[in-house]
Structures are given as structure tokens and as C-alpha cells.
Amino acid sequence: METDFNIESFDIKLDTESIARNFIYSEEVISTNSQLLDKASGNIHGTTLLAERQVKGHGRKERQWYSSKGLNLTFSILLTNKKYFGKQINLINFASALAVAVSIESLYQLKTELKWPNDVLINGKKVSGVLIESASKGEKLERVVIGIGLNVNQTNFQGSFNVPPTSLKNESGQSIEREMLLAEFLNVFEEIIEHVVTNPKWILKEWKERCRMLGEKISITEEDKIKYGIFDDIDDDGFLILKTDQGTEKIYYGDLSLA
Numbered sequence: 416m417e418t419d420f421n422i423e424s425f426d427i428k429l430d431t432e433s434i435a436r437n438f439i440y441s442e443e444v445i446s447t448n449s450q451l452l453d454k455a456s457g458n459i460h461g462t463t464l465l466a467e468r469q470v471k472g473h474g475r476k477e478r479q480w481y482s483s484k485g486l487n488l489t490f491s492i493l494l495t496n497k498k499y500f501g502k503q504i505n506l507i508n509f510a511s512a513l514a515v516a517v518s519i520e521s522l523y524q525l526k527t528e529l530k531w532p533n534d535v536l537i538n539g540k541k542v543s544g545v546l547i548e549s550a551s552k553g554e555k556l557e558r559v560v561i562g563i564g565l566n567v568n569q570t571n572f573q574g575s576f577n578v579p580p581t582s583l584k585n586e587s588g589q590s591i592e593r594e595m596l597l598a599e600f601l602n603v604f605e606e607i608i609e610h611v612v613t614n615p616k617w618i619l620k621e622w623k624e625r626c627r628m629l630g631e632k633i634s635i636t637e638e639d640k641i642k643y644g645i646f647d648d649i650d651d652d653g654f655l656i657l658k659t660d661q662g663t664e665k666i667y668y669g670d671l672s673l674a
């Protein structure tokens with residue numbers, strides 16, 4: 416069953432029980448992630464905030480993330496339901512990137528690739544990035560925000576990049592309807608995010624099938640340290656297993672390149 420959403424100039428069709436039942440369209444915010452992280456914003460679980468422009472849109476490692484009105488999708492989804500915050504919490508990142516990949520594959524004739532930890536690539540170039548941020552009260556996690564930047568119809572790119580950027584339009588040679596893509600993403604996301612709780616192994620299996628760097632010689636840069644080794648696996652908790660001459664090491668964070 417589907418419901419029509421008529422939000423300002425953004426029309427999307429979502430399943431009635433969609434996680435994103437509270438959808439907010441905004442011309443400009445500081446950052447969709449920062450806004451949903453702020454408890455004072457009073458938003459409920461599943462709120463999805465999309466902005467045409469972010470004053471301080473940011474990616475990992477404090478890289479700036481630019482939005483171009485009407486040309487891309489920059490949005491965040493708020494999770495407050497504690498069922499997602501268990502041992503498998505790191506899989507939210509994998510589930511979100513996977514949902515971007517699956518929604519692109521289901522709508523367009525494009526093959527996607529997933530790059531640890533949070534990138535979606537097409538033909539070796541980055542079409543989307545995911546940034547998970549959280550807020551806690553004491554030791555207890557209260558809110559997790561999934562921020563997604565998706566390059567849709569841009570042909571020019573601003574900012575600093577860990578991987579050369581591209582857009583769906585550049586890769587498919589056609590203009591993409593943003594509303595259809597967002598609706599597809601939200602419907603796919605709603606299904607996949609449940610697997611964080613019910614079937615985390617499935618998320619990792621699907622993610623790994625799209626990761627071409629598995630088994631390759633890689634380098635991982637974190638701050639000013641570089642580690643080299645073989646990308647052996649992603650473990651059940653979502654950590655990268657690096658095989659080095661000294662043994663294996665779990666990696667939590669960093670920028671990955673082929674060595």
C-alpha cells in the first residue's frame with residue numbers, strides 16, 4: 416500500500432508504514448545531520464529531513480559536503496528506537512550504503528560498488544557518501560542520525576574528495592527524477608534497516624558482494640598514520656580485518672586505498 420506525500424515541491428510516494436512517515440522538506444538548514452541530532456528539534460523516530468542547501472554540510476573527517484539546489488539529494492534520517500543500538504550498531508552504516516546501492520541498481524542500469532567504510536561508487540567514482548552521527552546521554556545512546564549525500568544531476572563538483580566524484584546523470588547519461596529515487600531509497604532502506612536487528616549477516620553478505628577491494632592489498636590512512644595489509648574481511652560487528660605481516664588487526668576508522 417502506498418501513500419502520496421505532497422511536501423512543498425517534493426512529491427514522493429512511500430509505503431504507508433514507512434520509517435520516514437515524518438518527512439520534512441527544507442530550503443536551507445545548517446546541516447540536516449546536525450538538525451536531527453539536536454534533541455530540541457523535537458523530531459520523532461524515522462523523521463527524514465531533506466534540504467536543498469546546507470550551510471555547513473559535512474562528511475567524514477570534517478570534509479565539506481556541498482548541495483546544489485534541485486540537483487542532488489542531501490538528507491538525514493533519525494533513529495531513536497533503541498532496538499537498533501545493540502551490538503550490531505556499526506551495521507547501520509553498511510545497511511545505509513547498501514540501501515543507496517540497491518535503490519540505484521533497481522531503478523537504473525548501473526552497477527554500484529561499495530567502498531569501506533561509507534562510500535557508494537560507480538565506475539570507480541563516488542556517487543554517494545553516508546555519515547552516521549550519534550548523541551548520547553551519559554553512557555546511553557539516544558539518537559543516531561544517518562546522513563546521506565547523493566549526487567544526482569550535477570555535472571560540476573565542489574569540495575575536497577577522498578575519491579573522484581560523479582553523479583548518476585554523468586554515469587547514466589540521463590536526467591534523473593529525484594523524487595522517484597528518494598522514494599525508492601526510503602522504501603528499500605526501511606526493509607534493509609530491519610536486518611540490522613533481525614539478520615545482520617545478510618547485510619554484510621550483500622555489502623561484501625559489492626565490495627571489490629576485499630582480498631586486495633590496501634592502505635588505510637588515519638590521521639598521520641598509514642597501515643598496509645590485505646583487506647581480509649569485515650567481521651560480524653562491522654570492523655575491517657586487516658591482515659599484516661604481524662597478524663590480523665581490527666580497523667575501526669580511516670580512509671582506504673588500494674596499495
Ligand code: BTN
Pocket residue numbers: 446447448449469471472473474475476478480489490491533543544545546561562563564
Ligand atoms: C562522506 O562521504 O564523507 C559522507 C557525506 C555525507 C553528507 C551528508 S549530506 C546530508 C547529511 N548532512 C550533513 O551535514 N552530512 C550528511
